[in-house]
Amino acid sequence: MFGLYRKLLITYLLILAAIIAILSMLVFQFFKAELFERNQNMLLDAGQYINTLLVQYQRGDINEQDLIRSINTTGQIANARIIVIEGRDYLRNREYLKEQINLDDDELLQNLQEIYYGNTVVSHRQYSESLDSYVTGVGMPAKIGGEVIGAIILFTPVGKLDLTLEKVIDMIIITAMVAFAVGFILVFFVSKSISKPIIAVSNSAQELAAGKDTMDLQVSSNDEIGQLVNSFNEMKWQLQQTEKMRRELIAGVSHELRAPLAAIRGFVQGILDGVIDIKDQQKYLTITLQEINRLTRITNDLLELAKLESGNIRLNKKVVNIQRLTNDVIELLKDKIILKQLHLNINNNREMLMEIDDDRIRQVVRNILENAIRYTPEGGKIGVHVKEELFSINIIIEDTGIGIPESEQPYIFDTFYRVEKSRNQSHGGIGLGLAIAKNIVNLHNGEIQVESKLHNGTTMIVKLPKA
Template sequence: MNKLSIKLGLLFFLIIFGLETFMFFFLHSALVESRVEEELIALQTRGNSHRSILEKNFDDEIISHVTLMESEANTDVVITDKNGEVLNSSIPKERITNYIERPVNDISWEGHILEDNWKEEAFISTVSPIEINGQTAGHVYMFQSTESIHSLINRLNDHFLLTGLIAVCLTFVIIIILSKALTKPLIKMKEATSKISKGDFSVSLPKSGNDELGNLAESIQLLANDLNYLKQERNEFLASISHELRTPLTYIKGYTDIVYKRDLSNEDRDKYLNIILEETNRLSDLVKNLFNLAKIDENSFVIQKELLDLTDFIDKIEQKFTPAFQEKEMRFEVDCPEGQVLMADPSRLEQIIFNLLDNAIKYSSSGDKAILTVRNNNHTIHITIKDSGKGIPEKDIPYIFERFYRVDKSRTRALGGSGMGLAIVKELVHAHGGTIKIKSEENKGTEFELIFIGADKNENNSISR
């Protein structure tokens, strides 16, 4: 009884069996009553027919003829005079005495049903008055044994019993099939959720339709796929973190041992100490990025927006980055019209642009250029950073914002990238309610477009969005 299929099957069986039983009893009762009523109507009609003949010739010969006719039928007739004396009968008088002794005064010419209790009485009977010249001259009593009715009812009961058994068997079979059909996908879902709870997300549930069960199966399959993706992401994340932490630590430990154990010249010592410093800074940046990602995942990353004058903001960025571009022998151009304003967190927006400009420097060569453009288009601010560097292969573009994803791991390692910069940029842009788009062609350059909801600065410095 612990299986859902058994419970559903038993419940359906009890409901359907109850309905079938009620319908069978109702139909049986209706058929029996209808059949008895038909027998009474036929008996009354036969009595009225005899009465019509006797009203034309109410004599011994006709009475005997009528009695003789009924003696050959499955019904019986008793003819009495107006005082109730039996003139002739096709049935022994003692069997029907209690019927003909009943008062029959004031009976209409259409006749009257004298007895209809077929369950307890031996006969059903009717009576029809014989009227001659407006006076009642006698009565015609018609009798039919209830044995024939009981025999008919027994045959009807047998048919109903056989039909009922067949219906119950068919219902039982159909319910078994239906309950299994209903519970089969549920059992598969239970097995799937059991595997998911044990950490096995490689489940496959077939689409069983557009009903609730189909939607549930689709939801469980989607959950399993998401959990499997998260598991893979977690494993890759941990592997990447381990690798990212191990590399600078290895450099720091190795060069520290060299500086500590060997008698080095001042030049070599400064060289190794500089490497240790670079790897320490890299490790510090990595931990900082991890901390930022953790805060973003926990929705505890605070964005404190304020009204920014983008002209001054971009000028400061240009001043900070121009030396880095000059050192790489690259051109850096800025195009920001006057009067552009934006509601944003200045430190986070600076972090976004710094990351993108830093990538432009890392993945470009001497003689390349980078352009920072700001435009206002239909109340949206578009900040574009375009370079003419190495570009990104088309197959890598869909994954470029994923954490720890590198287009060229060996090259990125040489350039000091951890694969988290663009992931943080994307999260920061989304935290501002903006979007980021990328266009890139290998060996031709990359373009990042940041789109934010614009703001207008009025006289009292209020903001309309």
């Protein structure tokens, strides 16, 4: 089974090889076409020059010896064999050409006819038996005064052209091999750089799935791979936090359940065994009922949170007076406020109506206010204010309690998150109240903000949109 690195390496090398092969073929075809075109142009130029010599010979400017010598010199320079045919008897001339170069009869006849019609004929590759070689040639009419008086045939063996092409092929092969070697080195390092972080993410994910702790992966780029590594590190941190909170929840719930269960069992067992006097049974039964209520409250909070996070909650909205709602919650918790001798400041003198789920928002206000009471020392201050803004109505609950560390403020609304576990255990609660409140406010398309400094109190702001 090939890993990612091998797959990338092989894929890139195949692409590189294909590109080099295609480019090599294109370069070869270009050189071949250029070479044959130059050879053709050279033969055409030589043919035009010979036609000029024929005109000069016809006018008597040069003699026959000068004509033959010039034609031979031109053939040597052009590396071509030159045949000059007088007259337009193409049948006789065809036989003559066939004896000279043994070209294909049908094609020769057709070419001669074209030449006598005044056209130039180019043959890129024909086999000549007399030369035992393939030749490339040019045939053009010999004209004097615009009249065709014969034909000029120039042809050269392609052997030398092929030799040149072989040298070109050797150069292309060497260049392609060098390019492939350089490309291989580049592909090797590029594949390594791409696959290394992905393989690291894969290995870390497997370790994480196996329950092992893993170090954060190093980010070496700002591209999509770097974003992947950052996302994995963030996901790993979230999973670790979730696992940590899960364990803390189990420990907290176990602790919260164990204490009341132990008290209930002890009191009931004492009554059944007759250890507790009849006159004291009412007191201990009252304590037992309180512990049962506590168990019920914990269970209800867990069920409520599960419903909210599953999205199976439907809001029962109706027009509610926010002033009356907050006053009712304060009245409900007044005994706890008096018990801790807390100073209460209320600022909600004006009626404010809005459409909300009455029971759910009461739960939000109660959870936040209970936290304020729980974490504010005796003799401290608590304020409850209702403020209307342009697009929202804000319920503000502030206290002079112990505050929340700045580093933990972003997580206080997370499910199962508890600020300083020992603090929660000493003050009661298992850290579900704010998570429930946050989910309820989100269902109303609102938001909860927190402002707090350690040892300087906390302010919670519930913003509920008007529409």
